Amino acid sequence: xxxxxxxxxxxxxxxxxxxxxxxxxxxxxxxxxxxxxxxxxxxxxxxxxxxxxxxxxxxxxxxxxxxxxxxxxxxxxxxxxxxxxxxxxxxxxxxxxxxxxxxxxxxxxxxxxxxxxxxxxxxxxxxxxxxxxxxxxxxxxxxxxxxxxxxxxxxxxxxxxxxxxxxxxxxxxxxxxxxxxxxxxxxxxxxxxxxxxxxxxxxxxxxxxxxxxxxxxxxxxxxxxxxxxxxxxxxxxxxxxxxxxxxxxxxxxxxxxxxxxxxxxxxxxxxxxxxxxxxxxxxxxxxxxxxxxxxxxxxxxxxxxxxxxxxxxxxxxxxxxxxxxxxxxxxxxxxxxxxxxxxxxxxxxxxxxxxxxxxxxxxxxxxxxxxxxxxxxxxxxxxxxxxxxxxxxxxxxxxxxxxxxxxxxxxxxxxxxxxxxxxxxxxxxxxxxxxxxxxxxxxxxxxxxxxxxxxxxx
Amino acid sequence: xxxxxxxxxxxxxxxxxxxxxxxxxxxxxxxxxxxxxxxxxxxxxxxxxxxxxxxxxxxxxxxxxxxxxxxxxxxxxxxxxxxxxxxxxxxxxxxxxxxxxxx
Numbered sequence: 074x075x076x077x078x079x080x081x082x083x084x085x086x087x088x089x090x091x092x093x094x095x096x097x098x099x100x101x102x103x104x105x106x107x108x109x110x111x112x113x114x115x116x117x118x119x120x121x122x123x124x125x126x127x128x129x130x131x132x133x134x135x136x137x138x139x140x141x142x143x144x145x146x147x148x149x150x151x152x153x154x155x156x157x158x159x160x161x162x163x164x165x166x167x168x169x170x171x172x173x174x175x176x177x178x179x180x181x182x183x184x185x186x187x188x189x190x191x192x193x194x195x196x197x198x199x200x201x202x203x204x205x206x207x208x209x210x211x212x213x214x215x216x217x218x219x220x221x222x223x224x225x226x227x228x229x230x231x232x233x234x235x236x237x238x239x240x241x242x243x244x245x246x247x248x249x250x251x252x253x254x255x256x257x258x259x260x261x262x263x264x265x266x267x268x269x270x271x272x273x274x275x276x277x278x279x280x281x282x283x284x285x286x287x288x289x290x291x292x293x294x295x296x297x298x299x300x301x302x303x304x305x306x307x308x309x310x311x312x313x314x315x316x317x318x319x320x321x322x323x324x325x326x327x328x329x330x331x332x333x334x335x336x337x338x339x340x341x342x343x344x345x346x347x348x349x350x351x352x353x354x355x356x357x358x359x360x361x362x363x364x365x366x367x368x369x370x371x372x373x374x375x376x377x378x379x380x381x382x383x384x385x386x387x388x389x390x391x392x393x394x395x396x397x398x399x400x401x402x403x404x405x406x407x408x409x410x411x412x413x414x415x416x417x418x419x420x421x422x423x424x425x426x427x428x429x430x431x432x433x434x435x436x437x438x439x440x441x442x443x444x445x446x447x448x449x450x451x452x453x454x455x456x457x458x459x460x461x462x463x464x465x466x467x468x469x470x471x472x473x474x475x476x477x478x479x480x481x482x483x484x485x486x487x488x489x490x491x492x493x494x495x496x497x498x499x500x501x502x503x504x505x506x507x508x509x510x511x512x513x514x515x516x517x518x519x520x521x522x523x524x525x526x527x528x529x530x531x
Numbered sequence: 532x533x534x535x536x537x538x539x540x541x542x543x544x545x546x547x548x549x550x551x552x553x554x555x556x557x558x559x560x561x562x563x564x565x566x567x568x569x570x571x572x573x574x575x576x577x578x579x580x581x582x583x584x585x586x587x588x589x590x591x592x593x594x595x596x597x598x599x600x601x602x603x604x605x606x607x608x609x610x611x612x613x614x615x616x617x618x619x620x621x622x623x624x625x626x627x628x629x630x631x632x633x634x
Contacts, residue, residue: 080599087555115595249548504547511551516615519606
């Protein structure tokens with residue numbers, strides 16, 4: 074079930090909310106668990122068994138780690154067992170076809186990359202004695218399956234949510250603010266990402282000789298905006314839904330396209346994944362403490378894995394290493410010099426490399442990547458512009474402007490100033506805005522057909 | 532006096548904040564009340580009906596897909612909402628929406 078479907082918004086969500094609040098405090102976690110299992114089973118009626126298996130095994134591993142508290146060797150063996158089972162499962166379902174090209178890979182279970190990483194975070198946190206093992210099976214199952222973040226993140230570390238599982242406060246204000254956040258995410262997905270994505274879809278459909286330089290840039294910028302609104306919209310919906318049930322999930326995006334360097338971009342883009350790799354891979358390998366060569370090795374491993382996590386295809390690995398290399402260069406040479414660059418130069422530099430990155434991300438084979446880059450830089454002999462395309466790009470101009478404004482923090486900053494000075498008008502305006510949004514979104518959801526998220530592939 | 536003003540203000544704020552959720556509930560209730568239609572004259576096609584429960588279809592996922600298209604076909608005031616989308620798209624694409632018309 075996708076969040077941007079009528080069935081989710083108008084049946085699943087209200088029914089779950091009503092049951093959650095009407096059945097009383099003792100049943101809340103159970104209602105949420107059953108709703109989450111139903112949510113998953115709706116799209117994956119068979120692979121839900123795989124997820125349940127993963128929950129049972131990881132729960133048992135937690136209990137075992139607690140029981141053999143004194144023996145270091147046994148604890149280590151249990152940890153290795155946990156890593157092998159979780160990563161083995163992920164490798165089998167996600168990477169088998171990539172490793173052995175003659176075998177047809179199995180169908181990828183929805184959300185497996187996300188829930189496996191959450192389970193790993195639990196096992197490792199228990200091993201590191203950061204947390205005690207969860208004694209309640211229901212609460213552990215809820216941690217893994219909670220439907221707002223189950224299929225496309227944000228990846229919630231066990232340490233961050235442990236207390237909220239048993240004790241969380243709920244009130245109307247929080248509920249309404251969660252609802253608004255959900256609508257904000259829904260609007261990013263339905264109004265912005267889907268519509269701007271149409272331009273990229275058209276450019277991708279054109280033959281290499283047809284595309285002009287300007288059209289190629291317009292197309293890839295459209296994709297740059299589409300993937301941001303698609304994914305950050307999903308995170309907004311997850312955070313909003315969490316809030317409606319009293320959970321506080323961490324932010325996953327902080328205006329990544331305002332970054333002044335590639336290192337900063339990765340601190341603002343898919344924050345929960347970056348933190349996961351930092352916490353459980355980079356630091357485990359020793360981080361930057363053991364000299365330059367170890368740092369280079371560790372960065373290489375982390376970015377190889379970050380790329381690979383995004384999909385079972387080599388272009389994702391290249392994409393990961395591409396960013397790893399730039400970040401390494403920034404870390405070793407550029408950082409000190411960049412401070413002297415004007416702000417606008419730093420901004421253009423970051424956006425340029427991010428956009429080139431999306432070309433590598435979007436095309437699955439190398440020939441296509443190079444063919445498209447050649448058009449973008451005018452090497453292929455394509456015309457700079459043709460008149461038909463101008464009409465097309467102009468029709469998207471208004472949408473481009475809205476998207477760019479929405480990707481910047483200005484409107485939010487202005488709203489906050491307004492909130493401080495004119496509270497009553499602010500409240501009225503904001504609520505009116507969300508009512509109109511609800512109205513428009515219903516229109517779009519009724520009109521559109523099934524429309525899956527980009528990040529569902531992972 | 533000041534305190535009761537503050538309280539009233541909070542109540543109004545909460546009611547306004549609940550409007551989107553109340554709207555969702557209202558649509559759900561309308562859906563349950565209004566009998567299912569079989570044919571749409573605006574779209575000139577038969578609308579999807581509630582599929583019968585069948586364990587095989589549930590396991591291969593087609594039951595869920597079918598229920599979703601049933602719900603979107605039978606959505607209350609469907610034609611009105613399609614109109615809302617058309618107007619909004621017109622504004623978004625400034626009248627250049629001819630090539631998006633099939634979307």
